[in-house]
Amino acid sequence: MDISQLFYDLFFDYTLRTVALGSAILGIVSGALGSFAVLRKQSLLGDAISHAALPGIVIAFLLTRSREPAVLMLGALIAGWLATLFMLNVIRTTRIKDDSALGLVLSVFFGMGLMLLTFTQKLPDATQAGLDKFLFGQAATLLQSDVVTMAVIGTLAIVLLMTFWKEFKLITFDPEYAASLGYPVRFLDVLLTTLLVIAIVIGLQTVGVVLMSAMIVAPAAAARQWTDKLKNMIILGGLFGALAGVSGTLISGSAEKLPTGPVIVLCMSVIVLFSMLFATNRGLVWNWFRNLQNRRQLRAQAVLGDLNTLAMQHPNQERGHSSAVLRAMSTNPEGVSLALSQLKEQGYAQELSKDAWALTQAGLDEAGKNEEKEA
Amino acid sequence: MSAQIEIMLIASIVAVACTLPGVFLVLRRMAMMSDAISHTVLLGIVIAFFITKSLTSPLLLVGAALMGVITVSLVELLNRTRLVREDAAIGLVFPAIFSVAVILISRFAGDVHLDTDAVLLGELAFAPFNRFKLFGLDFGPEALYTTGGILALNLIFVIVFYKELKLATFDPALAAALGFLPTVIHYALMTLVSLTAVGSFDAVGSVLVVAFMIAPPAAAYLLTDRLSRMLVYSALIGVFSAVSGYWLAYFLDASIAGSMATMTGASFLISYLFAPERGLLAQARRRQNQRIEFALTMLTMHIANHTAAQEAEIENEVVHLNEHLKWTPQFAMEVVGIAERNDLVTQRNGVLTLTESGLRRASQEFNN
Numbered sequence: 001m002d003i004s005q006l007f008y009d010l011f012f013d014y015t016l017r018t019v020a021l022g023s024a025i026l027g028i029v030s031g032a033l034g035s036f037a038v039l040r041k042q043s044l045l046g047d048a049i050s051h052a053a054l055p056g057i058v059i060a061f062l063l064t065r066s067r068e069p070a071v072l073m074l075g076a077l078i079a080g081w082l083a084t085l086f087m088l089n090v091i092r093t094t095r096i097k098d099d100s101a102l103g104l105v106l107s108v109f110f111g112m113g114l115m116l117l118t119f120t121q122k123l124p125d126a127t128q129a130g131l132d133k134f135l136f137g138q139a140a141t142l143l144q145s146d147v148v149t150m151a152v153i154g155t156l157a158i159v160l161l162m163t164f165w166k167e168f169k170l171i172t173f174d175p176e177y178a179a180s181l182g183y184p185v186r187f188l189d190v191l192l193t194t195l196l197v198i199a200i201v202i203g204l205q206t207v208g209v210v211l212m213s214a215m216i217v218a219p220a221a222a223a224r225q226w227t228d229k230l231k232n233m234i235i236l237g238g239l240f241g242a243l244a245g246v247s248g249t250l251i252s253g254s255a256e257k258l259p260t261g262p263v264i265v266l267c268m269s270v271i272v273l274f275s276m277l278f279a280t281n282r283g284l285v286w287n288w289f290r291n292l293q294n295r296r297q298l299r300a301q302a303v304l305g306d307l308n309t310l311a312m313q314h315p316n317q318e319r320g321h322s323s324a325v326l327r328a329m330s331t332n333p334e335g336v337s338l339a340l341s342q343l344k345e346q347g348y349a350q351e352l353s354k355d356a357w358a359l360t361q362a363g364l365d366e367a368g369k370n371e372e373k374e375a
Numbered sequence: 376m377s378a379q380i381e382i383m384l385i386a387s388i389v390a391v392a393c394t395l396p397g398v399f400l401v402l403r404r405m406a407m408m409s410d411a412i413s414h415t416v417l418l419g420i421v422i423a424f425f426i427t428k429s430l431t432s433p434l435l436l437v438g439a440a441l442m443g444v445i446t447v448s449l450v451e452l453l454n455r456t457r458l459v460r461e462d463a464a465i466g467l468v469f470p471a472i473f474s475v476a477v478i479l480i481s482r483f484a485g486d487v488h489l490d491t492d493a494v495l496l497g498e499l500a501f502a503p504f505n506r507f508k509l510f511g512l513d514f515g516p517e518a519l520y521t522t523g524g525i526l527a528l529n530l531i532f533v534i535v536f537y538k539e540l541k542l543a544t545f546d547p548a549l550a551a552a553l554g555f556l557p558t559v560i561h562y563a564l565m566t567l568v569s570l571t572a573v574g575s576f577d578a579v580g581s582v583l584v585v586a587f588m589i590a591p592p593a594a595a596y597l598l599t600d601r602l603s604r605m606l607v608y609s610a611l612i613g614v615f616s617a618v619s620g621y622w623l624a625y626f627l628d629a630s631i632a633g634s635m636a637t638m639t640g641a642s643f644l645i646s647y648l649f650a651p652e653r654g655l656l657a658q659a660r661r662r663q664n665q666r667i668e669f670a671l672t673m674l675t676m677h678i679a680n681h682t683a684a685q686e687a688e689i690e691n692e693v694v695h696l697n698e699h700l701k702w703t704p705q706f707a708m709e710v711v712g713i714a715e716r717n718d719l720v721t722q723r724n725g726v727l728t729l730t731e732s733g734l735r736r737a738s739q740e741f742n743n
């Protein structure tokens with residue numbers, strides 16, 4: 001299938017358009033709310049919540065016998081929320097640490113969901129078929145009505161996020177200060193966690209409980225590399241999430257037997273990898289380049305200083321100094337010739353005759369400035 | 376042996392095999408590593424399967440164990456770049472690896488018995504069908520031997536390296552200073568976790584592996600302060616959860632692995648509520664006792680303060696306590712009752728006086 005056909009389908013093919021739209025919504029909401037989770041050191045909370053949502057989905061079905069996404073989402077929401085509260089209480093009241101509490105809630109709730117799911121499947125009325133798509137997610141089964149539900153809930157979450165923007169920002173970076181100002185920190189904490197649960201629940205049907213945690217952590221982790229501002233991080237996180245969602249849908253739509261959820265997660269991983277390598281300021285490649293430049297700068301400065309010392313020690317010698325002398329003075333003899341050509345380029349040093357180096361007037365001024373700085 | 380007993384036996388073996396490394400994961404605050412590893416070993420299995428074209432080859436174990444170590448190394452590598460925190464590193468690594476595995480399975484292994492459901496959820500009910508046969512003789516289900524082998528391995532590791540594990544867990548700096556190589560211990564433990572995950576989840580699924588690795592040790596952690604006891608208690612809790620979980624599944628006609636995971640949660644809940652010192656009830660009782668003890672001291676001091684003075688009659692009347700000590704009337708009555716029973720005060724016409732021991736208690740507090 002060629003690319004143009006794929007893009008044509010993106011707009012005019014019902015399934016592809018629906019799935020892409022759903023994935024984009026999921027990416028935006030989880031990217032935005034995941035940013036808070038990552039900054040609050042709750043990256044794995046998403047993992048626990050998404051697993052914990054499973055029993056909620058099944059119980060909601062058992063109680064209402066309805067497969068309406070809104071009903072199931074409500075069940076997932078309540079279960080995820082209860083699991084989070086239970087976990088936070090265990091951490092607060094015992095010496096069990098957050099990692100164990102997370103793992104405990106995750107495996108036990110998921111096991112419970114599994115038990116209920118298999119129990120439900122053996123009930124006489126077989127209308128429950130399709131509940132297990134929440135396990136691994138089946139983006140291809142998304143309907144337009146599902147996407148509308150996702151959009152409504154997602155918009156609600158984003159609006160709440162913007163309404164309490166200042167408060168959420170404060171409790172994320174300095175909860176003690178927020179408490180001292182009289183903000184209801186406990187309430188805001190619960191509210192923010194609830195929004196996170198909402199973001200997760202939205203994604204369950206598309207990528208499933210197992211991979212949902214990646215959609216919380218990855219966009220935020222990628223966005224974090226590019227910026228130090230919360231607002232930019234959230235916008236970027238949403239963009240990255242949407243980008244991964246749509247491109248994952250397109251790639252999985254372009255070939256047989258490519259499950260959408262895992263492909264979306266892999267697209268997201270590529271974005272994370274790219275960001276970690278090439279992000280300005282924080283990226284590894286960027287950092288490596290900057291270190292290299294710093295090293296070169298320091299090397300040139302050292303030779304500049306050495307040339308200055310020589311000039312002061314031999315005030316009447318106008319013929320310059322050989323690089324051998326400079327090598328002898330330097331702690332890094334191999335770098336001297338590179339440093340000299342660099343200084344020459346910068347106009348600080350001149351080669352009077354073959355291998356006879358001296359500072360220019362600009363070089364002398366620069367060396368003087370450096371000495372002043374050191375003093 | 377009936378199939379029922381076989382299933383319970385396999386589950387119990389898995390339970391004990393999982394809790395042994397699980398205790399150290401919980402103590403070393405690396406519990407989520409078990410979740411990550413139990414997912415990523417799938418890729419190891421898939422790759423080894425593509426190489427050997429067999430689902431029973433021991434290479435699958437090797438591949439899975441290697442992938443577990445690779446997971447741990449990748450997490451640490453990400454962590455060391457300081458671009459993301461450790462929890463985020465875990466959350467980035469394992470979904471990516473797991474996704475690769477799922478894609479590989481659905482693309483290339485569609486028609487073999489290797490699907491994500493089986494790996495994640497396991498099917499213990501089928502375990503007795505895979506018999507280990509030698510010379511035409513039936514030696515019981517195969518899973519009994521694989522899980523038994525894993526259990527033996529874990530047991531030997533923990534017993535032989537008990538001292539090293541203990542030191543590296545509770546004081547890694549000292550362990551390093553004494554030359555115990557905590558890094559080696561760390562990776563050995565992670566290899567063990569991967570082996571346990573892959574060896575067990577063929578029978579019980581990775582959810583149950585994680586549940587058995589974390590929930591029983593977490594429950595035992597609330598019951599004791601000794602490492603050796605914690606190991607024993609978690610093994611017992613694991614076996615209890617396995618057996619009771621089986622019967623739960625039997626009565627509900629539901630997933631065995633799911634029911635057992637539920638029971639590990641129930642065990643934890645019991646421990647969380649009723650643990651003798653650290654349980655919620657014990658905590659509440661302790662707080663209540665402290666409240667009463669403090670109130671008794673307050674009462675004796677209050678009376679001692681006012682015995683000599685003229686106002687003794689007014690101040691020490693029971694009905695005035697709520698006013699002077701800011702107690703509710705019921706609480707004042709309760710405290711006075713306890714004080715009388717403990718022979719700290721006596722009451723005459725509603726006026727309280729201190730007894731010998733009440734006086735002693737008050738003066739003790741004054742001197743403090």
